[in-house]
Amino acid sequence: MQAVEELGYIPNLAARALSSGKTHIISVVFPYVYDAIFADPMVLNILQGVEAECSQRGYNILLSTPRLTATGADENYLLLVRSGYLDGVIALDSYPVASVLEPVHKKGIPCVGIGYHPTTYQVRSDDRSGGFQLMQHVVGLGHQRIGLIAVPTRDHLCVPERLAGMRAAAEAAGLDFDAMPLAYGDWSTPGGARCAAELLARQPDLTALICLNDRMAMGAIQQAREMGRHVPRTLTVAGYDDIPMASVFAPPLTTISQQGPELGSRAARMLFDVLAGRQPELVTMPTHLIARQSSAPPP
Amino acid sequence: MQAVEELGYIPNLAARALSSGKTHIISVVFPYVYDAIFADPMVLNILQGVEAECSQRGYNILLSTPRLTATGADENYLLLVRSGYLDGVIALDSYPVASVLEPVHKKGIPCVGIGYHPTTYQVRSDDRSGGFQLMQHVVGLGHQRIGLIAVPTRDHLCVPERLAGMRAAAEAAGLDFDAMPLAYGDWSTPGGARCAAELLARQPDLTALICLNDRMAMGAIQQAREMGRHVPRTLTVAGYDDIPMASVFAPPLTTISQQGPELGSRAARMLFDVLAGRQPELVTMPTHLIARQSSAPPP
DNA sequence: CTGAAAGCGCTTACAG
DNA sequence: CTGAAAGCGCTTACAG
DSSP, X not given: OHHHHHHTOOOOHHHHHHHHSOOOEEEEEOOBOTTOGGGOHHHXXXXXXXXXXXXXXXXXXXXXXOBEETTEEOHHHHHHHHTTOOSEEEEEOOOTTXXXXXXXXXXXXXXXEESSSOOSSEEEEOHHHHHHHHHHHHHHTTOOSEEEEEOOGGGOTHHHHHHHHHHHHHXXXXXXXXXXXXXXXXXXXXXXXXXXXXXXXXXXXXXXXEEXXXXXXXXXXXXXXXXXXXXXXXXXXXXXXXXXXXXXXXXOOBEEEOOHHHHHHHHHHHHHHHHTXXXXXOEEEOOEEEOOTTOOOOO | OHHHHHHTOOOOHHHHHHHHSOOOEEEEEOOBOTTOGGGOHHHHHHHHHHHHHHHHTTOEEEEEOOBEEXXXXXXXXXXXXXXXXXXXXXXXXXXTXXXXXXXXHHHTOOEEEESSSOOSSEEXXXXXXXXXXXXXXXXXXXXXXXXXEEOOGGGOTHHHHHHHHHHHHHHHTTOOGGGSOEEEOOSSHHXXXXXXXXXXXXXXXXXXXXXXXXHHHHHHHHHHHXXXXXXXXXXXXXXXXXXXHHHHSSSOOBEEEOOHHHHHHHHHHHHHHHHTTOOOOOEEEOOEEEOOTTOOOOO
């Protein structure tokens, strides 16, 4: 050991990996669909949580962003998964088009999914409760004529969950969820603006808009302003995600926090549990309502 | 080859790495100082550019976020660098406290630095030109009483560059740069608000504030509003970075784009040049002024 | 040009 | 308990 110190011996990880079968590499997989992944505020948050747990245990993070289509993930990713290079995988796995964990399972690599694709071990944010909290907040302020800015269910498996939560809160308040006008955006700010324009034109007496993410909410607010509305005096707008921008936007956004870093660290800890031979249960992370100035009672 | 197809043979990367000495792993290094790295909008942008080049060539990205102090990077990172696991390294290398590429050089691993620490191969955004363009724009609108919201030079090596560019543009317009009031923030939105409060209290006749990043600019705008200013009618505020938020903020921010994805892809291409035995020259990426509604002529 | 052997630097099961 | 040997699955230099 003294000699190790003196000579500055550093083990060769490739040799260690070959002989022990352990690479100490965890792949964190963010499927790359419609260019969204590098615009998704959850990505860095989840990475932050995963990184903290991995670095503490001497594991390295390999970042994979496979292109995902109906036929599955791209060839590079499949090669990587089958190459024996990975001790474990953590994947954002909520795109309906396909599960990125399917080839990982087939290869028998321990993995944890973040999201809704059925898989052995998984962590998810409680999207249903997030949707419920958001609708409950808006209804609780006294709103009754509420418009919804959503995205198609085929985009993400969290969508039906959030909508189901909203439905439950609306119905608990005696409102007819199916009667609420609904427009479909694409998560983007301009998309949110378009939806707001459509909804407010179709039904000018709406007093609130609930959006499935913060970027659409920001677009909706800008559009509403151009149509002569004041947020929140004559229109309440709520978002989802609590991206960094949400707190510094004007007005600051009422939204739902998914606690990305905690999701990431929980997923990582769950993976290390699996690697240690345990069989952890599904974890559903609570969401938190962040009430800011974009919501207020109706005029 | 037919048999390869039929049997589904996949080479074992660990074995290949050991025998060939090539791992096909590139580490992308973002030093983790004062929790900034996961709040830095450049991180995902650079990753996006690097990822595009690497995946195209069948290289994998290992994400490293070493804690950086005056004594250098943390032990885990040093072990990784010396372990023979990396074919190359791309690092954000502009923190004055230390260079994360120093141990990489010592080990003889091909590497490219993004930033200002002197190193053999590097790419950087032209911060001097960015500072110049920003000051030139503000001066060109007719402003003469301009306040600066900066950060201490010890925080980042881009700071003196941006300030030098601003000085050059100010002096080219016959203004005394040293007479411009200056406050030091910490890149954060609240920090920007504090600085704006200080500057506008000290010198209420300022007609413009130039900030070293967008987050501080957003804080400055909110603070100015609370002090009765209207942006841009009675106060121009400019930022730097063109983060996604900049275009949807109210008012949309005048700022400088560093083109993060292009920085990342240039750095990656440069690294592959080095791996191919070439000796690429320093690349300085041009910046672009994005003039939006937060700047206007003085009242 | 083809095919068998050595070697990459570890870990680990095993003989002493 | 200690130490020498085999083996992980490739690549590559070399003999045929």
